[in-house]
Amino acid sequence: MRNHLAVNFVLISCLSVAGAKLGAQMLPQVPTNGTSVVRNDATTSVTIEYRNKDNKEWRQLKLETAKDTMLAGDRIRVATTRDDKAVVTVDLPILPGKKYRLVWNAQAGIWDFSSVL
Numbered sequence: 001m002r003n004h005l006a007v008n009f010v011l012i013s014c015l016s017v018a019g020a021k022l023g024a025q026m027l028p029q030v031p032t033n034g035t036s037v038v039r040n041d042a043t044t045s046v047t048i049e050y051r052n053k054d055n056k057e058w059r060q061l062k063l064e065t066a067k068d069t070m071l072a073g074d075r076i077r078v079a080t081t082r083d084d085k086a087v088v089t090v091d092l093p094i095l096p097g098k099k100y101r102l103v104w105n106a107q108a109g110i111w112d113f114s115s116v117l
Helices: 002-022
Strands: 036-040 046-051 058-063 068-071 075-081 087-093 099-105 110-115
Touching: 036 046, 036 058, 058 068, 075 110, 087 110
Parallel strands: 036 099
Antiparallel strands: 036 068, 046 058, 046 075, 075 087, 099 110
């Protein structure tokens, strides 16, 4: 019984030392520079617009298929011209540190966004 306790003590001591040398696991960090990530998961490229709340200016950006980009803004929008020539614009807020997915919504016939993180 004493040998068993001594072996357990040595084993626990070794694991403690090994754990201390490895360091604690860190949680993923959220970007602090105010950026969001937007990914184009559609089969065609698309031009989007994003706005920075500080200067209220909209900027255009072309996203290629299966590519993502980092944006520093608070809103994003994309326009779709339907077959009947009506223009439908999706305009949504975006948050820093989040990732968004841009897709073609075939059922509605417009571009659509969803949050990934």
